[in-house]
Amino acid sequence: xxxxxxxxxxxxxxxxxxxxxxxxxxxxxxxxxxxxxxxxxxxxxxxxxxxxxxxxxxxxxxxxxxxxxxxxxxxxxxxxxxxxxxxxxxxxxxxxxxxxxxxxxxxxxxxxxxxxxxxxxxxxxxxxxxxxxxxxxxxxxxxxxxxxxxxxxxxxxxxxxxxxxxxxxxxxxxxxxxxxxxxxxxxxxxxxxxxxxxxxxxxxxxxxxxxxxxxxxxxxxxxxxxxxxxxxxxxxxxxxxxxxxxxxxxxxxxxxxxxxxxxxxxxxxx
Amino acid sequence: xxxxxxxxxxxxxxxxxxxxxxxxxxxxxxxxxxxxxxxxxxxxxxxxxxxxxxxxxxxxxxxxxxxxxxxxxxxxxxxxxxxxxxxxxxxxxxxxxxxxxxxxxxxxxxxxxxxxxxxxxxxxxxxxxxxxxxxxxxxxxxxxxxxxxxxxxxxxxxxxxxxxxxxxxxxxxxxxxxxxxxxxxxxxxxxxxxxxxxxxxxxxxxxxxxxxxxxxxxxxxxxxxxxxxxxxxxxxxxxxxxxxxxxxxxxxxxxxxxxxxxxxxxxx
Numbered sequence: 140x141x142x143x144x145x146x147x148x149x150x151x152x153x154x155x156x157x158x159x160x161x162x163x164x165x166x167x168x169x170x171x172x173x174x175x176x177x178x179x180x181x182x183x184x185x186x187x188x189x190x191x192x193x194x195x196x197x198x199x200x201x202x203x204x205x206x207x208x209x210x211x212x213x214x215x216x217x218x219x220x221x222x223x224x225x226x227x228x229x230x231x232x233x234x235x236x237x238x239x240x241x242x243x244x245x246x247x248x249x250x251x252x253x254x255x256x257x258x259x260x261x262x263x264x265x266x267x268x269x270x271x272x273x274x275x276x277x278x279x280x281x282x283x284x285x286x287x288x289x290x291x292x293x294x295x296x297x298x299x300x301x302x303x304x305x306x307x308x309x310x311x312x313x314x315x316x317x318x319x320x321x322x323x324x325x326x327x328x329x330x331x332x333x334x335x336x337x338x339x340x341x342x343x344x345x346x347x348x349x350x351x352x353x354x355x356x357x358x359x360x361x362x363x364x365x366x367x368x369x370x371x372x373x374x375x376x377x378x379x380x381x382x383x384x385x386x387x388x389x390x391x392x393x394x395x396x397x398x399x400x401x402x403x404x405x406x407x408x409x
Numbered sequence: 410x411x412x413x414x415x416x417x418x419x420x421x422x423x424x425x426x427x428x429x430x431x432x433x434x435x436x437x438x439x440x441x442x443x444x445x446x447x448x449x450x451x452x453x454x455x456x457x458x459x460x461x462x463x464x465x466x467x468x469x470x471x472x473x474x475x476x477x478x479x480x481x482x483x484x485x486x487x488x489x490x491x492x493x494x495x496x497x498x499x500x501x502x503x504x505x506x507x508x509x510x511x512x513x514x515x516x517x518x519x520x521x522x523x524x525x526x527x528x529x530x531x532x533x534x535x536x537x538x539x540x541x542x543x544x545x546x547x548x549x550x551x552x553x554x555x556x557x558x559x560x561x562x563x564x565x566x567x568x569x570x571x572x573x574x575x576x577x578x579x580x581x582x583x584x585x586x587x588x589x590x591x592x593x594x595x596x597x598x599x600x601x602x603x604x605x606x607x608x609x610x611x612x613x614x615x616x617x618x619x620x621x622x623x624x625x626x627x628x629x630x631x632x633x634x635x636x637x638x639x640x641x642x643x644x645x646x647x648x649x650x651x652x653x654x655x656x657x658x659x660x661x662x663x664x665x666x667x668x669x670x671x672x673x674x675x676x677x
Contacts, residue, residue: 141420142419143416143419143420144416144419144420145415145416145419148419168493168632168633169491169493169633169667226633227633227634227635228491228633228634228635229489229491229635229669229670263424263425264424270474271424271425271426271427273427273450304448304452307429307430307431307448307449307450307667308431308667321429321450323429323431323448323449323450323452324449324450324451324452325452326452326453326455326470326471327452327470328452329451329474355425355427355671356425357425358425358489358635358637358670358671359489359635360489360491360634360635360636360637361634361635362630362631362634362635362636363634370637370639372419373415373418373419373639373640373641374487374637374639374640374641375487375639376422376423376425376486376487376673376675377419377422378422378424378425378673379424391491391633391635391669392633393631393632393633393634394633
């Protein structure tokens, strides 16, 4: 059953899942920063190591805790956060659907994700077609010199293979752990169902990167630091969170350094 | 059925329509800039080519995704955004646009065959109340600062009304420059664009006449300061079937800017 009333939303409220993440590596204003590898609560995720073919995710240590409902659906009912000194911005709550490892950061050849699987049935419509699912390149080990253009080849939500698009925000040398480079969509596309390959236009010298497929669940505005903001069932759009959601956080900062991101997520189920 | 209760709002929420647009060209403070031709999410729109008579729009590749409800109505329920500089982010419905305007001509260029807008003015009719005109650049212009005179039929059905651009044009206007056209005295909207006259050559480039309706204005109070409006704070604006949502940013400064965020509709 879907929750379609305020009474249903209230009846289905679960305990808050609290998060507190410490200072990040140096960021870039406006570039999303993944908080996945930061220590705190939940603890840091280990860098993925499923290999170039990647892994479909139904849980991953370091995610915000998630429990499927005994019956019915799950929805985001509250996202509250505060950003510490240094930067304000936006906090994005996302569902991590797939990621890989084993990308050679010095290679400028196409690196095919041999064996990569289609996303699980958690796109915007709860299917594995990929509507509203985006790609990104995430840094888990600081990169070296170089500012490569990142070209992702993918199968779009209509099932058309070999679509290509590049990073929206320019890469920088020495990108710190957590740097998160969203990939654009090719003309006419509205999402990704499978990642196929990655090509770097030049060497990034050293470091570790991963291709990630994710869906944005919510964006919380943080227009000032050290002030708390929140969205709720009515103001946040009550987005559906499908079974086996792997919630993780991205912060889009106003500056290059910041001290802490803390808050809570509350889900309503029923 | 209209949504008239909070329960209805809650039951009708749709998934977020994300946007993250690549950095704009250098901007002009206070002059709207269309994000329609920028790559990113959603992908860049291709410059329109329907010809001088234009096309009534019910969808267009590069718009924010929008699906009509199975039944009932659609409303804006959340609009959140962030930009590299302060300003105002406009969510608009693109109703009509054309192509084939000669940049070097100072004669009146008649939009022969142009149709009336679809039934998506602010009252859901094709009269044109709350519908405005603009000139949008899809290929950077050359030298010249022409005054742009749009002739149109107003929402009362009176033809041959004329008005000019509100923001002064500049030479070398980049892709995305968006020049809103004023309304003539007594008018409250446009139902059909009739012609365009440039007072001087703009030398080169590509421009389009656009008819659009503003669905929401989101204040971006400072650089990278995220901000949001919702069903209650934004007026729960009605989005009619076949809405073609696109974004226009009114920057505080000239700094090239990244813009990101998302929109959520509620339907029922």
